[in-house]
Amino acid sequence: MQNFLQFITENQQMIYVVILMIFLGIEVIGRVPSVLHTPLMSGANAIHGVVIIGAIIVMGKSNDDNYLALILGFLSVVLGTLNVVGGFVVTDRMLEMFKKKK
Amino acid sequence: MQNFLQFITENQQMIYVVILMIFLGIEVIGRVPSVLHTPLMSGANAIHGVVIIGAIIVMGKSNDDNYLALILGFLSVVLGTLNVVGGFVVTDRMLEMFKKKK
Amino acid sequence: MQLDILTVCYLIGSVTFILGLKMLSNPATARKGNLIAAGGMGIAIFGTIFLYQTDNGKGLHNYVWIFSGLIIGSIIGTLAAKKVKMTSMPEMVSLFNGMGGACAALISAVEFDHVYREFRLDTNSFADSVPFVHYFTISAGAIIGGISFAGSIIAWGKLNGRIKDFSFNGQHILNLLVLGFVLSIAGFTYWSHASITNIWFLITLLSAFVYGVLFVLPIGGADMPVVISLLNSFTGIAAAFGGFLYNNKVMLTGGILVGAAGTLLTMLMCKAMNRSLMNVLIGSFGTKNAKATVGKQQGGNYKEITINDTATCMAYANKVMIVPGYGLAVAQAQHVCHELEKILDEKGVQVSYAIHPVAGRMPGHMNVLLAEADVSYDKLLEMEQANDEFKTTDVVLILGANDVVNPAAKSDAASPIYGMPILEVELAKSVIVNKRSMKPGYAGIENDLFFQPKTSMLFGDAKKVLQQLVSEIKNL
Amino acid sequence: MQLDILTVCYLIGSVTFILGLKMLSNPATARKGNLIAAGGMGIAIFGTIFLYQTDNGKGLHNYVWIFSGLIIGSIIGTLAAKKVKMTSMPEMVSLFNGMGGACAALISAVEFDHVYREFRLDTNSFADSVPFVHYFTISAGAIIGGISFAGSIIAWGKLNGRIKDFSFNGQHILNLLVLGFVLSIAGFTYWSHASITNIWFLITLLSAFVYGVLFVLPIGGADMPVVISLLNSFTGIAAAFGGFLYNNKVMLTGGILVGAAGTLLTMLMCKAMNRSLMNVLIGSFGTKNAKATVGKQQGGNYKEITINDTATCMAYANKVMIVPGYGLAVAQAQHVCHELEKILDEKGVQVSYAIHPVAGRMPGHMNVLLAEADVSYDKLLEMEQANDEFKTTDVVLILGANDVVNPAAKSDAASPIYGMPILEVELAKSVIVNKRSMKPGYAGIENDLFFQPKTSMLFGDAKKVLQQLVSEIKNL
């Protein structure tokens, strides 16, 4: 329990950021009309592709002789890029179809 | 410029909290109907009474012989309490008047 | 351990503030939201009192002072908040807001005093020994808090009529100059000789007060709710600077939250009246324009009606709709209005009220006013509902309302209120308007409605007219 | 300095994500919002590549690997996204989501490998040398990423028909057991002997995959959009754990944002179909209930109509409304439907489409479908608009829609779709329904509409029927 409290104090800024972000995530899309559900899902999908930054760091830090890390890292860069690029492009294409009404 | 950038890095968590909070403040009340404007203003007014915590700290830290600090601190505790207590009570009274429709 | 629990208290405080504000913006949950935020505030306050530790691990002292301050503040605050008349709410809020601003300014002053005591023997300036960010935080808190305090007091005075509107040519330029002065002195203090910075700081603070006064003085008294909302967000920002100063998360988050929400709320308020914030602050209409437009009367013909005829007309109608406005509020006629409603009800007339959201001088003004007079809630129709009902209404009785029933808002693109949603009273069979004269209302513009064939004017003070009307109907 | 700029890049990234998501939820700004988020992502990515420094101040290396990865990923991603058919969008999103999950899992694997290499010669367990938080972050990323990856692949397979729905009694209990297994192994690894933790970790990862598969397998294929949205928020959380691991703010904020928004979106999707998330995941209707309710046919009488009569009926109408549904989508009949509309238009008939938001199998399905067939936008009416128009409509032609025109949603409180807003086609003068049989639709319930006197059934595959209809009308 004490450990846990201490963890909270030490990481309080991080915890604030997380909590506020959760609130924001919920508030921000609270009013989305149902026709936009699919593009919104797809756009959010592209955003979590930010995980690619972790892949780049892994890749860029691993030693030249650590083949496991190199290969896994390379694979994760490719997969992450697919997520990001594919995600944004597909969302854009979808939204093109929804052009403005009236 | 460099100082400024350094300041940002050193306080990045704080800056994140501030920015997210600004977004939240805006998002959270975005849909308020006009009849609630006055109570909402009054409720928000009570919330910024949180400044009283600063007054308590000032008061509780000042030396027993520092009369200026003691008097100003005491005054600020009283004013801050007025803001908090008065604010919440008056908001509650107002909202009592708006009871649910239908 | 103690500090860890305090962190959690603050976290709870921040979350309740967000939740509370969110719930406050929805009619169904507003009251609960206020209580939740209050609960979080309590946790944060008592957490601080009992758990706070300074850098060297000591707790707070001076508990007697602290608790007496809390108790005195609570008693006065509760009494004031409970005693105040419903219609004087904005005054009360303004006063409380001023207290918050003063509190922020005082904290900054004490902190400045700390710094000053440490460095006053320094032969150099503050710039050499105090980090800029620290000084900046202190003086920003003092200036913003000071402006908010002084401005709120003026707004309070204006609302209860103690202070009259006051403006002259070049006022805005003077204001800018004073603001510039405040900021330069604040900057100058940092680089000036350390032993005399206390005087400069005092001057900064005082000139911030002066700016606060000058800022609010020229703004029309009727616009005070908007100004209070703006000053409210100022105090929020001042509180946030306090949070920076003490690296205190709950002050920081609470302050920023109110700062942001208050700014948006101010803009929403302006939007509900179809005006821009600039327009309110520069105060163009409601003051000068008012006089200008009164001149160009369209000089149409209007029809008057007697109390007697009005009484007959209403007593034999099937469905009557009452449209209350600012005039009803100033005449304090809500109680006799409720009486009229009851008498008509007894006669079998179906009576309801059409409530425009910005009728009166504060949002929701009519709701609180009629609630005070015990009018039952299901008789209050919101604008959209009311507009659906007018078609089937026989008589609309307008009591001291003007702009909110002005058809120019729909038809005349050049009108300053163009685009504001209005109560479409012309849809009813006949309209009776009670006001004291043909003078315009808040927006200072002519109202075509008064010249239409189905409209009759019933001149006189709302309260007196209603009293006569009630006795007439009784005698029918 | 370099790192300071990177901090700013990340700050910009986080802000654009919030703004982008906000704009994405409004039709007028959605496209711009997507681009803004993409721009912020670009800044964050290139900032990392060029400005990142490890703790000992070195930059990244292996640029060749990084850039080839980026280029390969971009090319494949762009091509796939550009080539995919509009109606296969959810498949595509699911696949991309799986890639993100796999990426998160791989990162965790590499980080685990780092830790393992350091401590494998340790005679004790990880618990003695690795902080719990660090291990927890790594394995949470691996598990959640793994589930998201495997689940997404199954969802993809289901959507394109490669994988069939598969469920058996006790499936849910098995799932819970597997989940328990994953978590216990993950915990066990931390306290087990350090030299063999790599094997345990591999087992954790593999069993997370298994859980992902089992989790999605029993859920009805038609519910995949909801599942994808849920897995989308899982990947967001996995990304956030990556952010914790590297103390990287943009990953953290982006991940949490998507995690929270994705969860809410999942619930909103369920709500739009008037179902609960639980109901979707446990998969009660659409599978079992479907069969159950088909049994209790109300056995009313329905009227059939020939192609010939339909053609006459429509060609001589003044105003025709087409209601497309899932059946139109599976029959790929959007193009011939557009043809019908053009021919009717030439004959002077006023034609428009009534679009229900959840018609089809993904939100907005009908919009993209008809957009693909070049139907002009002002012919697409949203539900509210359409419901206003039905009163003045002569003929409503329903093409493979069922639940979205089922009056039980308004009248029968016991119906599983009760409360879902529907297209009120009964307001029109006559209704023609095209489907292949009297079988129910997605919700598996009877539709009273088909038995009403003003309704006629036109059986057959939507595409074939429309082709015949077009040639009939041409010949008239």
Ligand SMILES: NC(=O)c1ccc[n+]([C@@H]2O[C@H](COP(=O)([O-])OP(=O)(O)OC[C@H]3O[C@@H](n4cnc5c(N)ncnc54)[C@H](OP(=O)(O)O)[C@@H]3O)[C@@H](O)[C@H]2O)c1
């Ligand atoms: N609600 C808010 O938040 C808020 C805040 C600031 C401004 N406003 C603005 O205020 C206006 C509100 O519209 P409104 O229709 O309620 O008021 P209004 O347009 O200001 O009209 C009030 C009318 O009441 C009459 N009146 C004054 N004293 C009276 C008395 N004792 N007995 C009978 N009549 C009396 C006045 O005419 P005589 O002088 O001829 O009697 C005046 O024309 C809008 O323009 C709105 O934008 C609203």
Ligand SMILES: NC(=O)c1ccc[n+]([C@@H]2O[C@H](COP(=O)([O-])OP(=O)(O)OC[C@H]3O[C@@H](n4cnc5c(N)ncnc54)[C@H](OP(=O)(O)O)[C@@H]3O)[C@@H](O)[C@H]2O)c1
């Ligand atoms: N949009 C979303 O996000 C989403 C996601 C998941 C679920 N849902 C649910 O899906 C349903 C959508 O309603 P809906 O009215 O569009 O579809 P529906 O209720 O599923 O009905 C579709 C109808 O099309 C007919 N059909 C199938 N193939 C056909 C063909 N080749 N030619 C002609 N007709 C054909 C079927 O009848 P026959 O078999 O007799 O031909 C069926 O009754 C709602 O219940 C909604 O809640 C929506």
